[in-house]
Amino acid sequence: MSEFGATSHHERLVSHIQDLERLDELKSLAADNMKEAFQRAKVDGFDPQTLRVVLRLRKLTPGQRRERRALEAIYLAELGMLDGDALPDEARRRLDPPSEPDRSTEPPAEPHQPRDPALTPPAPKPAQPPLVLKEPAEARQEGEAAAEAGKRIYDNPYPAGDPCRAAWDEGWCAKRQSNGMDLPEAYQRRTTKPPEKDGDQKGTGAGSGGAIEKGAA
Amino acid sequence: MSEFGATSHHERLVSHIQDLERLDELKSLAADNMKEAFQRAKVDGFDPQTLRVVLRLRKLTPGQRRERRALEAIYLAELGMLDGDALPDEARRRLDPPSEPDRSTEPPAEPHQPRDPALTPPAPKPAQPPLVLKEPAEARQEGEAAAEAGKRIYDNPYPAGDPCRAAWDEGWCAKRQSNGMDLPEAYQRRTTKPPEKDGDQKGTGAGSGGAIEKGAA
């Protein structure tokens, strides 16, 4: 249709314009569909902003996701802005000095050491490791089972630093049954307005003395 | 300067144009300065993308930051995309059903319960709480001391779920002495290219069976 052999430039121009307008129509239509989908999700109780973040992250590989989260956490931690959240394990891995020199390339270092706590980080001393070491996949199923059994998210038995902890969390979240079909509040934003002049400024509790003030010299 | 009393509309137009051009000049200049600052930071080894995220987050209150991170983590967990990171504590708080009904408004619920593990979430059973309960601020100082003493980030003694764990992390990160003045690799991106066809797709270890495939019906 938009192929032109020995046509005059006028016909070519018209043809291009028509092509472009037709395609532009389709583009607008696609954009509208997207917009409506977000609207439906919003009506259904999900937070559009978070959904956008999720979509963007889904375009990355797991490794890239982890790296990004780790970097952000490291920078925030250094500035005292973790607001009460512990560092993700990937961040710990990056911060652990011994492994730095030789981990300059990605592949050699296993992104996470599921097993063999002896030689590297996971759970140094206090964290009594589960007597029998388990695979994260197994932990995930345990999490799913726990969710179905009505357990709480706090009942995750794995200690910080153990990959099974994350796996259990994921399983719990994925299988979690909400009572009925209402969307739990956990999925929705509570703060809508930036409270102008704070009041929850106190924040982390951990931040005492750590956070850098805006106007600090 | 750009005030006009009984001036002709021509003079007013000229005046407006001149004002706008002058201000536009200043705006461009400011934008350039910003750009250069990012460039300097990049040359210094910091990741510009992460810095941008940090700047954006710094415009929020700690409470808003925590909420955002929690929401994202919850959505990601449900989709099996945590990639090996455990849920942040704020997410756990939101997911814990008992507190849902009555925490519909922000203020009544203390954003995080540093103390009194008896009545709510923190570390239900396994997590043997440090015998003497400490304040996060104290834990932060411990973290700083640990960093100066050359301890590793894995030496954080507090268990998952304890706010002191985060506080210790922050202290450690803030005081951490790099050997010399080089920027540790932890602060820099390693993956530059989306490897097209993966290879680190395996990802989380926890994701087995959890992640939703792109084309899944």
Place this chain on the structure above:
Amino acid sequence: MSEFGATSHHERLVSHIQDLERLDELKSLAADNMKEAFQRAKVDGFDPQTLRVVLRLRKLTPGQRRERRALEAIYLAELGMLDGDALPDEARRRLDPPSEPDRSTEPPAEPHQPRDPALTPPAPKPAQPPLVLKEPAEARQEGEAAAEAGKRIYDNPYPAGDPCRAAWDEGWCAKRQSNGMDLPEAYQRRTTKPPEKDGDQKGTGAGSGGAIEKGAA
């Protein structure tokens, strides 16, 4: 497919994500097609930037297009930036004072008077070419003098194609005295709404048989 009756919130989230990803795919695809079409047009020798402008203008009604061009020309003329182009006729119509008071609404005034040159602008004293050829700078001063003498913008004596015509226009616009200090209507937009279903679609009068319809094969 993406309809959910009494489904769990987990299924709903997954469903929303899948919808969004599918639609996002379509959106990207549409954007790519558009991009390629522009590329083809460029390879064919057309200027992409101009094509974009044309596409944008084609989304307006002829009346809106004319208004926009007239406003721009008027502002530019007043700033001496016509660069040798004469004012478009629509701009002259706007600048002609007698019709200002009663043309506050668009429809009453026929966008352009094709016929009956007796009562309004077209071709005043049919362009006796100045016997002595003048420099544009001189013509500009004549325009300024004419404006101060209360002449109308239609009194420009120079014929089409003569650079002096543009120069006279610029001079007239720059010196023009509005009665008092109010801003003439010529400087403000009249159409706010795209009248949805036209009515001024008829447009140019010249377009008869010329304009390409949106859906034309």
Place this chain on the structure above:
Amino acid sequence: MSEFGATSHHERLVSHIQDLERLDELKSLAADNMKEAFQRAKVDGFDPQTLRVVLRLRKLTPGQRRERRALEAIYLAELGMLDGDALPDEARRRLDPPSEPDRSTEPPAEPHQPRDPALTPPAPKPAQPPLVLKEPAEARQEGEAAAEAGKRIYDNPYPAGDPCRAAWDEGWCAKRQSNGMDLPEAYQRRTTKPPEKDGDQKGTGAGSGGAIEKGAA
């Protein structure tokens, strides 16, 4: 202030963040000032959208402005979208075939020939107004016929201000036969680079004494 010699990376990070936040503040402030200036202009009766266009055009050299306007007019004419405006003279110059081959570079061709009507376009047979008033549609067909007969764009017989002039132009452009099937140069941009420090700044010829200088008080 933001210079760091042998400082720790932590201090450097903090320093960068502070720099960036300070500069960001300034940037926001500049943007706000700009916004307010537009607001004032709007309150004063000027059209913000048009002002933006004017500001953008003022960043171009007169030659670039003319080229852009000419290109847009040519494309629009060919699509029958001139909406009653005649082609600007620069567009005529570009469309006039004899000068095409040797005007491939900008400078040799004087942007506009103010004097000496003998050798080039201006005012061919000085516009004897058609004795019988015609409809634009008819004029359009005349233009088409003229184009097919090999007439030049300058042969448009209608005077400035006559809607038929625009109609004739449109007809001519739409039917114009390029020699063979190559795209005439008139459709392509000639200036690619903003010549940094001008030289075609002289511009309009009409602008003498009219254009407002950037830094004028």
Place this chain on the structure above:
DNA sequence: AATGCTCCAGCTGAGC
């Protein structure tokens, strides 16, 4: 007044 939409400038990633 608050929301949603549209537009635009600024930034990021390719391409020469």
Place this chain on the structure above:
DNA sequence: GCTCAGCTGGAGCATT
């Protein structure tokens, strides 16, 4: 290395 086009975020406008 620089330029360029596409894209995202933010601002303005119109609306309810």
